[in-house]
Amino acid sequence: MQKTEKQKMKLLYLMKLLVEQTDEDHPLTIAQIIDELAKNGIHAERKSIYADINALREYGLDITSRKSKTTGYFIASRTFELPELKLLADAVASSKFITEKKSKQLIQKIESLTSCYEAKQLQRQVYVTGRVKNANEKIYYNVDSIHQAIAQKKQISFRYFEYTVDKEKEYRHGGDLYYASPYALSWDNQNYYLIAYYERYQKISHFRVDKMENIELLDTPARELPEGEFDVAEYSRKLFGMYGGEEELIRLQFDNSLIGVVLDRFGMDADIQKADEHSFVVTFHAFVSPTLLGWIFEFTGKVKVLEPESLKQKLRMKAMECLKMNSDDRTL
Numbered sequence: 001m002q003k004t005e006k007q008k009m010k011l012l013y014l015m016k017l018l019v020e021q022t023d024e025d026h027p028l029t030i031a032q033i034i035d036e037l038a039k040n041g042i043h044a045e046r047k048s049i050y051a052d053i054n055a056l057r058e059y060g061l062d063i064t065s066r067k068s069k070t071t072g073y074f075i076a077s078r079t080f081e082l083p084e085l086k087l088l089a090d091a092v093a094s095s096k097f098i099t100e101k102k103s104k105q106l107i108q109k110i111e112s113l114t115s116c117y118e119a120k121q122l123q124r125q126v127y128v129t130g131r132v133k134n135a136n137e138k139i140y141y142n143v144d145s146i147h148q149a150i151a152q153k154k155q156i157s158f159r160y161f162e163y164t165v166d167k168e169k170e171y172r173h174g175g176d177l178y179y180a181s182p183y184a185l186s187w188d189n190q191n192y193y194l195i196a197y198y199e200r201y202q203k204i205s206h207f208r209v210d211k212m213e214n215i216e217l218l219d220t221p222a223r224e225l226p227e228g229e230f231d232v233a234e235y236s237r238k239l240f241g242m243y244g245g246e247e248e249l250i251r252l253q254f255d256n257s258l259i260g261v262v263l264d265r266f267g268m269d270a271d272i273q274k275a276d277e278h279s280f281v282v283t284f285h286a287f288v289s290p291t292l293l294g295w296i297f298e299f300t301g302k303v304k305v306l307e308p309e310s311l312k313q314k315l316r317m318k319a320m321e322c323l324k325m326n327s328d329d330r331t332l
């Protein structure tokens with residue numbers, strides 16, 4: 001690029017310099033700015049830098065000056081503050097849904113939202129390698145395709161698979177295509193799920209997005225639900241680990257020590273009533289699934305099923321199965 005052409009870009013280079021190399025602890029003096037611009041083949045005089053800084057301020061950049069022995073200039077505020085970027089980076093790094101490769105790419109992009117000095121602080125607190133991560137790199141395209149289908153109210157087709165004990169893909173229904181009307185994407189237990197009307201079963205179902213392949217947007221209009229018939233948030237609340245089952249009205253009596261656990265699971269709007277001095281009762285609707293049973297078993301000795309009776313029976317049966325499986329006396 002010729003020198004005169006670079007001079008035309010002086011303001012852009014100045015903005016890039018301030019954004020990438022300054023923060024409250026690392027201001028740049030006018031002399032340092034002139035030197036840095038010169039490294040990019042741009043000649044600048046002190047008076048023109050003052051004018052450029054004022055222009056960038058008018059544009060909206062929060063450029064602050066600080067005087068000591070000399071006056072230094074830096075970006076005082078950004079769209080994201082460092083603590084917010086740390087939260088974002090931690091969320092990306094800890095998410096099983098995002099592959100290790102994509103996690104590193106996203107974190108690098110998050111680092112670009114702050115100065116190079118603060119980016120180093122970000123790097124020191126993020127650990128990606130060694131965490132349990134998804135291996136499906138196509139998952140991002142899956143999410144994009146599903147969003148398009150939801151926006152356009154179109155059906156999709158896809159193949160769905162599970163993994164065998166040999167860690168090989170095994171396609172459901174012999175690899176036949178699934179046809180569904182997508183309604184929403186839900187995040188549960190660190191996985192993305194598609195909530196859709198599944199044509200084969202003629203009902204609402206959910207699918208792990210990372211186990212979907214060959215997603216195609218169809219011309220067929222999605223099945224429309226009557227207004228008020230289906231609420232994604234309400235549906236998700238009834239699921240434990242995104243397992244389906246029969247929906248039941250459930251009442252559980254918990255020891256008071258587990259109030260935090262119950263509020264974490266059901267939220268502050270949970271239907272909770274005091275039972276006695278030492279316990280409380282929570283009432284909710286949920287799909288009775290193996291995950292729900294496992295969740296109740298976690299609190300053995302501190303939870304009692306009040307209703308329905310069918311849930312009590314299933315818990316007893318699971319307890320007996322567990323005893324048989326782990327007992328040397330198989331006559332149980």
